Amino acid sequence: MSLSIETLRPASPEEWDTICEACDYSTYFHSREWAEIWTAYTRGKMRSYPKLIIFSDGKKALIPLSCQKTLRQLSRQYVSSPAGTFGGWISDDPLEVGHAVLLARWMIESLGNLVWRLNPYDVNVSRINIDVWQDDVTHSLCLTGGFDSLFTRWTKGHKSAAAKAAKAIRENVNVRVGSTREDWRCYYTIYEASIDRWGARTSSKYTWEIFDEMFRRNSSQIRLWLSVYQDKIVAGAICFYAKKHVAYWHGAALEEFFPLRPVNLLMYTAIKHACEAGYQWFDFNPSGSHEGVKAFKKSFGAMPLPSPIVTCETKVLGFAKKVSQIVQRIRGYDLFIL
Helix, strand or coil, X not given: CCCCEEEEEECCHHHHHHHHHHCCCCCHHHXXXXXXXXXXXXXXXXXXXXXXXXXXXXXXXXXCCEEEEECCCCEEEEECXXXXXXXXCECCCCCCHHHHHHHHHHHHHHCCCEEEECCCCCCCHHHCCCCCCECCEEEEEECCCCHHHHHHHHCCCCCCHHHHHHHHHHCCEEEEECCCHHHHHHHHHHHHHHHHHHHHHCCCCCCHHHHHHHHHHCCCCEEEEEEEECCEEEEEEEEEECCXXXXXXXXXXXXXXXXXXHHHHHXXXXXXXXXXXXXXXXXXXXXXCCHHHHHHHHCCCCEEEECCEEEECCHHHHHHHHHHHHHHHHHCCCCCCC
């Protein structure tokens, strides 16, 4: 008897949470919380659209999706996970390649307009043939050997991650977890200064509201790591936590304190904590075209894992984008279509 999709229906919040917490290859970006943060941040323009799929063999999978209407509400665009993060299905059942083929086919053929970054931690994804729009990688540390093994590798070379973290310790830089709105506000101020420094190299820009939403949730899955020098917060990083996976999502630092190496100590501390807490992966996330960012991640021994992007669009959306480009050239401003 051939495998098929037997039932397709909306997933309940409880189903989403249960499956996400149980799935070995889920990341924070597959969570309901991540989708809800973006619903709040976009003021409802982007909304969660999770689907539960039950197969003919009784196994099930949940596909986290978010949806935004475009073209004056005439068309919908789906993102497998907001902000270009890891997407795809999750399951608390052991799925096989046949299940993955059916899931990928449904996503690509049924949703129409879709942006989907493939999840490098799902082994079935690499075993099926999916046409990708853009090749990309994420840089990740496997933590299964423990922190001592990582630290030994870091100590090789005078410019190693371990040496730079040791310098920060000698300079009396300390690391702690942010716990107050003032901590988050201070981090956002550092982020704004970093944006000014990055200039045209800035690939994304967030307003205070998304950071405030993260603080407001008081989530055990979100940590703001802070480097402090002489009672002043000089660097920070936001990490997200799932069952086996830690994602370093966002970071910023004050340029005048770079010589103290506060970012290196901050990452050293966050990685050590992840090892001791039993996580399997510490993921630095994709770097885009930022070579300096890639070099920083490699200094910790992070290895590239394939994480390409799949995009699908209907003719209607494709035509609208062409019109947008023409209007932009004529009027000199951006007409935004997700």
